[in-house]
Amino acid sequence: xxxxxxxxxTLIHVRGKGILLREPSVIxxxxxxxxxxxxxxxxxxxxxxxxxxxETIRPLRDGVIADFESAEQMLALFIARVYRRRPFIHPxxxxxxxxxxxxxxxxxxxxxxxxxxxxxxxxxxEPIAAAIGxxxxxxxxxxxxxVDIGGGTTEVxxxxxxxxxxxxxIRVGGDEIDQAIVTYARQVHNLHIxxxxxxxxxxxxxxxxxMQQELEYLVRGRDLVSGLPAQLTLSSGAVxxxxxxxxxxxxxxxxxxxxxxxxxxxxxxxxxxxxxxxGGALLRGIDRLxxxxxxxxxxxxxxxxxxVAVGAARVLADGDLGLRTAFERKLAGVxx
Numbered sequence: 001x002x003x004x005x006x007x008x009x010t011l012i013h014v015r016g017k018g019i020l021l022r023e024p025s026v027i028x029x030x031x032x033x034x035x036x037x038x039x040x041x042x043x044x045x046x047x048x049x050x051x052x053x054x055e056t057i058r059p060l061r062d063g064v065i066a067d068f069e070s071a072e073q074m075l076a077l078f079i080a081r082v083y084r085r086r087p088f089i090h091p092x093x094x095x096x097x098x099x100x101x102x103x104x105x106x107x108x109x110x111x112x113x114x115x116x117x118x119x120x121x122x123x124x125x126e127p128i129a130a131a132i133g134x135x136x137x138x139x140x141x142x143x144x145x146x147v148d149i150g151g152g153t154t155e156v157x158x159x160x161x162x163x164x165x166x167x168x169x170i171r172v173g174g175d176e177i178d179q180a181i182v183t184y185a186r187q188v189h190n191l192h193i194x195x196x197x198x199x200x201x202x203x204x205x206x207x208x209x210x211m212q213q214e215l216e217y218l219v220r221g222r223d224l225v226s227g228l229p230a231q232l233t234l235s236s237g238a239v240x241x242x243x244x245x246x247x248x249x250x251x252x253x254x255x256x257x258x259x260x261x262x263x264x265x266x267x268x269x270x271x272x273x274x275x276x277x278x279g280g281a282l283l284r285g286i287d288r289l290x291x292x293x294x295x296x297x298x299x300x301x302x303x304x305x306x307x308v309a310v311g312a313a314r315v316l317a318d319g320d321l322g323l324r325t326a327f328e329r330k331l332a333g334v335x336x
Contacts, residue, residue, distance in 0.1 A: 001013070001014055001015070001079075001082075001091040001092065001093050001094075001118075001316075002093070002094050002095075002096075002129075002309050002310075002311075002312035002313035002315075002316055003075075003093055003094070003095045003096070003113070003309065003312070004095075004096050004126075004129075004306075004308040004309040004312070005025070005060065005071075005075070005095050005096065005097075005109065006025060006060065006063070006096075006150055006151055006152075006308075007025060007058070007060045007061060007062065007063055007150060007151035007152030007153070007173065007174075007175065008024065008025060008150065008151025008152070008173075008174055008175070008279060009022065009023065009024055009025055009151070009279070009305070010022075010023055010024075010025045010040075010074070010075075010078055011305070011306060011308070011309040012078060012079070012082050012309070013309040013310060013312070013313040014082060014091075015313065015316065015317060019306060019309055019310070020082045021078055021081060021082050022305075022306075023039070023040030023041055023078060024040055024041055024043070024044040025058060025059065025060050025074065025151075026039070026040065026043040026044045026047065026056060026057070026058055026074075027039045027043050027056070027057050027059065027070050027073060027074040027077075028042075028043040028046050028050065028054055028055070028056045028057070029054070029055055029057065029070070029073075030053060030054055030055075031052070031053055031054065031055050032053065036073055036077065037054055039073075039074055039077045039078070040077075040078070040081075043056055044056075044196070047194070047195065047196050048194040048195070048196060057070045059071035059074055060152065061152055061175075062152040062153055062171040063097070063098040063101070063126075063150060063151075063152045063153040063169075063171075063173075064097075064098065064101060064105040064108070064109075064152075065105070065108045065109060065112060068108060068111075068112060071112045072112045072115045072116050075112055075113065075116040076115075076116035076117055079091070079116055079117050080117075090117055090118065090119035091117075091118060091119060092118065092119055092120050092121075092122075092316070093113050093118040093120070093121045093122070094121075094122050094123070094124055094312045094313075094315060094316050095109055095110070095113060095121060095122070095123050095124070095312070096123070096124055096125070096126040096129045096130075096308040096309070096311075096312055097109055097123045097124070097125065097126060098125075098126055098153050098155055098169050099125045099126065099127050099155050099157055099164060099167040099169055100153075100155070100167065100168075100169030101123075106123055109121075109123060110122070110123060124311075124312055124315060125157075125164060125167075126148055126150075126155060126308050127146045127148055127155050127157030127159065127164060127167060128157075128159065128162075128163075128164065128311070129307070129308045129309075129311035129312040129315065130146055130148050130275075130277045130278070130307040130308045130311055131144055131146045131157075131159050131275070131307075131311065132310075132311035132312075132314050132315060133277075133306065133307035133308060133309070133310035133311030133312075133314065134146070134275050134277060134301040134302075134304075134307050134311070135301075136159070136272075136275060138159040138160070138161075138162055139161065139162045140160075140161070141160065141161055142160065142268045142272075143158055143159070143160050143165070143261070143264070143265030143266070143267075143268035143269050143272075144158070144159045144160070144268070144269075144272060144275065145157070145158055145159070145257075145261075145269045145272075145273075145274045145275065145296075146159065146274075146275050146277060147250075147254060147274055147275070147276050147277070147281075147290070147298075148277045148278040148307075148308075149173055149174070149250060149276065149277075149278040149279065149280020149281060149283075149286075150173045150174065150278045150279065150280070151173050151174040151175055151279065152171065152173050152174075152175055153169055153170065153171055153172070153173050154169070154170050154172055154173050154249075154250050154253060154278075154280065155167060155168070155169045156168045156169075156253050156254050156256075156257040157257075158257065158261055158265055158269075160265060160268075165261075165262070165265065166257060166260055166261065167257075168253050168256060168257045170249060170250070170253045172246050172249045172250060172253075173246075173278075173280060174199075174202075174279050174280055175195075176246040176249075177202060177206070177243045177246050177247070177280075177283075178195050178198040178199050178202060179195070179198070180242050180243045180244075180245060180246055181193075181198040181201055181202060181239065181242050181243065182194070182195065182198045183242075184238070184239075184241070184242030185198075185219065185221065185234075185242075186224065188238075189232055190223060190224040190225050191219065191221045191222070191223060191224065191230060191232060192221050192222045192223075192224055193219060193220075193221035194221075197219065197220070197221065200217075201217050201219060201234060201239060202239070202243075202283075204217045205217045205234070205235070205236040205239055206236070206239050206243065206283055206284060207236045207239065207240055207283065207284035207285045208240060208243070208247050208283055208284065208285045208286050208289045209240075209284065209285025209286075209288045209289050209292075210237075210240075210285075211236055211284065211285070214235055214236045214237055215235070215236040216233050216234065216235050216236070217233070217234050218231060218232075218233055219231060219232055219233070219234050236284075247289070250280070251289070251290065251293050254274070254290060254293070254294060255293065255294060258294055258296070269296060270296060270297075273296065273297035273298055273299055274290060274294075274296050274297065274298040274299070275299065275301050276290070276298060276299065276300045276301065276304065277300075277301055277304040277307045277308075278304055278305070278307075279304070279305055281300040281301070281304035282300065282304065282305075286298075286300070287299050287300055
């Protein structure tokens with residue numbers, strides 16, 4: 001079983017069956033008893049709509065576990081859903097983690113997986129898994145560059161000979177883009193909206209490059225002056241203005257990584273281009289913006305949301321757990 005345990009979404013790939021689960025990383029529990037009321041898409045629909053007795057929790061923040069108990073419960077329920085609640089199923093798991101993860105954060109992921117029912121749990125760096133899932137030839141003596149724009153982090157990695165040559169991880173991703181839209185609506189239009197509404201705006205009209213035909217979206221929220229429900233129409237141009245700061249931070253991370261890249265690898269990347277993966281790769285115009293800012297060709301891979309899970313599954317299927325053990329040895333060396 002290969003798992004992309006993401007800040008925004010969790011994907012589970014089972015050998016021979018493909019991706020069997022793709023759900024938001026959200027869980028709803030009763031505050032008093034701790035009983036789970038909902039998980040995944042059902043829990044996400046409750047965000048901002050629950051009474052005081054029920055709490056909706058996103059157990060992962062910035063790509064790592066922020067609430068261990070909730071993460072364990074959520075993962076256990078997802079695994080049970082995949083195996084249709086059959087007991088005595090204890091799969092081997094390979095889980096994607098950010099390249100900049102610490103040994104403590106890595107151990108938390110593996111412990112949560114074991115308590116959720118894994119017989120054995122390993123981790124793999126998400127840029128490597130994403131590159132394999134995207135079909136990049138990372139085992140060759142040529143450079144490949146991956147920009148993984150996830151929910152909580154953006155990872156920029158240069159890969160060659162099956163390992164990470166250099167990587168930069170910033171805690172900026174889809175969540176910060178959503179929050180920027182919330183802030184813009186509040187500061188510019190005195191309209192209070194929730195994170196789910198901001199995400200809907202981003203998906204419907206979000207762009208980072210001028211569009212041939214600009215889009216509009218009717219936004220409903222609460223007027224901060226009157227306190228009453230209100231609505232307004234946002235344009236895709238306004239959204240570009242709103243999300244400028246987090247997008248600039250992502251561009252800066254890409255540029256800094258390119259500035260530190262050995263010249264031979266730079267030549268390879270100029271020829272092959274920058275592969276964009278993760279949910280942020282679906283943001284309109286992100287490939288054109290990165291090309292404009294760096295001079296390097298950039299492209300969104302096919303099915304960018306599934307790359308980490310598919311790549312981790314291929315590592316398991318090929319028995320190439322050397323990628324996993326090399327990473328864990330590196331972590332141990334850093335800790336020591």
